[in-house]
Amino acid sequence: MGPVSGTVTRGTSPQRAARRRLTVFRVVVLGLVGLFFVVPLVSMLDFSTRSFRTGGRTGAAWAKLVTDPQLSGAIVTSLVLAVLTVVLMVVLLVPTMIWVRLRVPWAARPLEFLCLLPLTVPPLVIVVGLKNVVLWLNYLFGDTPYVLALLYVVLVLPYAYRALDAGLSAIDVTTLAEAARSLGAGWATVIVRVVVPNLTTALLSAAFISIALVLGEFTFASLLNYDTLQVAINLQAKSDAQESIAASLASILFAAVLLVVLSVVSGGRRRRSASASARTTAVTTGTPAPTTPAQA
Amino acid sequence: MARTRLARLRPALGVVPFGVYLLIFLVVPTVTVVIGAFAEDGRPSLANLAGLVEPSVLTALLNSVLVSAVTALIGGVVGALVAYAVVTGKPDGALRRLVTSVCGVLAQFGGVTLAFAFIATLGISGVVSTWLDANLGTGLTSSVWLFGLKGLVLVYAYFQIPLMVIVFLPALDGVRVQWREAASNLGATTWQYWRLVGLPLLTPAFLGSLLLLFANSFAAYATAAALVSQGSPIIPLWIRSALTSEVVLGRQNFAYALALEMIVIVAVVMAGYSLLVRRTARWVR
Numbered sequence: 001m002g003p004v005s006g007t008v009t010r011g012t013s014p015q016r017a018a019r020r021r022l023t024v025f026r027v028v029v030l031g032l033v034g035l036f037f038v039v040p041l042v043s044m045l046d047f048s049t050r051s052f053r054t055g056g057r058t059g060a061a062w063a064k065l066v067t068d069p070q071l072s073g074a075i076v077t078s079l080v081l082a083v084l085t086v087v088l089m090v091v092l093l094v095p096t097m098i099w100v101r102l103r104v105p106w107a108a109r110p111l112e113f114l115c116l117l118p119l120t121v122p123p124l125v126i127v128v129g130l131k132n133v134v135l136w137l138n139y140l141f142g143d144t145p146y147v148l149a150l151l152y153v154v155l156v157l158p159y160a161y162r163a164l165d166a167g168l169s170a171i172d173v174t175t176l177a178e179a180a181r182s183l184g185a186g187w188a189t190v191i192v193r194v195v196v197p198n199l200t201t202a203l204l205s206a207a208f209i210s211i212a213l214v215l216g217e218f219t220f221a222s223l224l225n226y227d228t229l230q231v232a233i234n235l236q237a238k239s240d241a242q243e244s245i246a247a248s249l250a251s252i253l254f255a256a257v258l259l260v261v262l263s264v265v266s267g268g269r270r271r272r273s274a275s276a277s278a279r280t281t282a283v284t285t286g287t288p289a290p291t292t293p294a295q296a
Numbered sequence: 297m298a299r300t301r302l303a304r305l306r307p308a309l310g311v312v313p314f315g316v317y318l319l320i321f322l323v324v325p326t327v328t329v330v331i332g333a334f335a336e337d338g339r340p341s342l343a344n345l346a347g348l349v350e351p352s353v354l355t356a357l358l359n360s361v362l363v364s365a366v367t368a369l370i371g372g373v374v375g376a377l378v379a380y381a382v383v384t385g386k387p388d389g390a391l392r393r394l395v396t397s398v399c400g401v402l403a404q405f406g407g408v409t410l411a412f413a414f415i416a417t418l419g420i421s422g423v424v425s426t427w428l429d430a431n432l433g434t435g436l437t438s439s440v441w442l443f444g445l446k447g448l449v450l451v452y453a454y455f456q457i458p459l460m461v462i463v464f465l466p467a468l469d470g471v472r473v474q475w476r477e478a479a480s481n482l483g484a485t486t487w488q489y490w491r492l493v494g495l496p497l498l499t500p501a502f503l504g505s506l507l508l509l510f511a512n513s514f515a516a517y518a519t520a521a522a523l524v525s526q527g528s529p530i531i532p533l534w535i536r537s538a539l540t541s542e543v544v545l546g547r548q549n550f551a552y553a554l555a556l557e558m559i560v561i562v563a564v565v566m567a568g569y570s571l572l573v574r575r576t577a578r579w580v581r
Contacts, residue, residue, distance in 0.1 A: 003385075016500040018486070022384055025381065026381040026384060026385070029377045029378060029380075029381045030378065030381050030382075030391075030395075033374060033378050033457065034375075036453075036454075036457075037398075037402060037454070039414070039424060040414055040417045040454070041413065041418060042423075043413070043417035043422065043424055044412070044413050044416045044417075046416075047366070047416035047421075047422070047423055048416070049528055054467045061454060082324070091312065092313065092314050092317055096310070096311055096313070096314040097308070099310040099311060099313060100310075100372055101551070103307035103310065104307050104308050104310065104311060107308065107311055111311070114318050114322070117322060118322065118509075118551050120562060120563060120566050121322075121326055121513075121518070121559060121562075122515030122517070122558060122559075122562060123327075124515060124517045124535055124555070124558065125325075125326070125329055125515075125555040125558055125559050126321075126322070126325045127325075127539075128325070128327025128328075128535060128539060128551045128552060128554075128555040129324070129326055129327070129328035129329040129332070129555065130321070130325045130328075131319065131328075131539075132324075133324060133325065135318060146410070150321065151321060151323070153317070154321045156346075191303035212404060213404070214408075216404070216405075216407050216409065217407075218407045218408050218517075218521070218522070219517045219518050219521075222518075222521065223536065223539055223540070224415045230407060230408045230409070230518070233409065233412065234408045234521075234522050237412065237415075237522075241323035241412075241415070241421075244412055245412050245415070245416045248408065248409035248412040248413065249407055249409075249413075252405065252409050255404070255405075256401050259397075259400060259401040259404060260397055260401060263396075263397040263400055263401075264397075274410050
């Protein structure tokens with residue numbers, strides 16, 4: 001029942017009773033479900049700051065995030081990977097998407113299909129098929145965890161594509177390009193100095209969601225044996241559960257801040273991009289559709 | 297004719313770098329899996345696929361389907377209730393914005409951190425489990441239920457419910473107040489309105505969302521990998537052991553067969569999902 005139709009006949013008691021029932025229902029549902037989501041987070045804070053020896057509070061587990069070389073090393077690896085992934089994603093995806101809009105419109109549907117494909121092909125399947133590609137990458141670049149950045153671009157592709165597509169739809173790319181071309185700009189200038197500066201919000205969204213995904217990624221890294229943040233958290237649990245839980249909470253909070261900023265940044269676009277994305281995966285939050293959480 | 301086609305194709309060179317990238321990192325892996333599933337020792341073979349029907353693998357498949365179905369149902373029902381609670385508020389109110397943002401964030405969670413969140417809550421020395429044991433006499437701290445299928449269902453709910461809220465809100469938004477008013481004007485009770493108008497309209501969207509949630513949990517790996525460190529009760533964990541121990545059930549390429557099984561199931565479910573979404577799209581704005 002929509003916002004109950006009783007605004008006109010407010011005084012009558014059956015309407016009022018229905019309204020009260022609805023309010024009770026809403027409070028109960030949101031309260032209980034909210035509790036389910038808050039309790040684990042609070043428990044993590046409690047667990048990670050508990051001192052099992054004295055029974056008091058201690059920040060020892062949190063201090064280890066910086067002092068434990070294994071963990072801090074993994075944090076650095078993951079952060080560098082996040083930056084590399086964003087750079088690669090921008091370099092590969094942004095010029096291509098702009099170019100397709102301007103010069104190769106017939107490629108728009110295939111591009112969309114391919115970019116959204118990783119939502120349907122689970123990361124676990126991709127990593128199974130990637131073994132040979134990774135051997136080849138190790139041959140080219142050496143056995144460094146940073147080759148993961150090349151693979152992570154696939155994972156962030158659907159989310160980045162959606163964010164950028166919404167940004168591109170909001171501006172008149174063709175007119176901008178024609179104006180710039182008629183003033184003598186080359187195609188590179190059109191893309192880098194005319195279109196991209198109009199895409200700041202979309203670029204930020206794409207970058208934030210990519211960073212959040214890379215920092216939370218476990219499947220690729222663990223199955224390919226690279227020590228990223230999530231892999232280190234998982235390993236550390238065997239010797240020090242408190243430290244692992246502190247690191248987990250820290251990474252959750254960091255990702256949450258990123259994604260909340262993202263949804264604020266892209267909030268204005270929510271309505272417009274909704275109909276476009278509903279076609280493929282019916283999602284309308286400000287954050288690009290989390291259909292298949294890549295790290296879940 | 298040839299000239300115009302050439303002129304048409306020249307701009308297409310601009311998409312080549314991205315195309316090559318996708319070919320190497322998305323198409324090649326997928327094709328590798330499909331071909332690899334039908335080969336053993338470099339020769340065509342059905343041995344790997346035959347492995348899929350071994351009892352232990354079939355049990356894992358059954359467990360996977362069961363866990364996915366149950367979490368889809370729980371996530372679907374609870375998520376739909378939350379979405380309804382949100383939709384009955386102000387359309388642009390603070391509550392709605394808060395819930396959609398939070399759900400957008402939570403649906404992305406999962407993975408190792410989520411597993412540890414529940415270990416800290418209900419694990420052997422978890423905060424809530426210790427408290428319940430001390431105050432209500434439950435045996436949670438001495439039980440390992442969290443690390444089995446029941447635990448997976450509970451933990452998966454943490455990202456399934458928010459996902460449901462996100463995908464179901466647009467459908468609920470599409471239910472117009474006028475329909476309700478029209479029904480009341482014609483003398484329908486609340487129950488009649490829901491049974492004859494509301495539910496039939498929402499059913500395709502609801503079933504579609506359930507399918508999406510099913511695929512989401514069927515393909516989930518990291519949470520299960522962190523939670524279940526021994527044994528392989530579900531298919532994603534079978535893939536883990538097939539990948540990490542090279543030879544499983546005497547087969548080299550078994551990981552490919554398992555991965556193919558996963559692609560096929562997820563693809564079928566997602567096809568059903570997009571069919572239902574198209575049906576819903578007819579009346580959702």
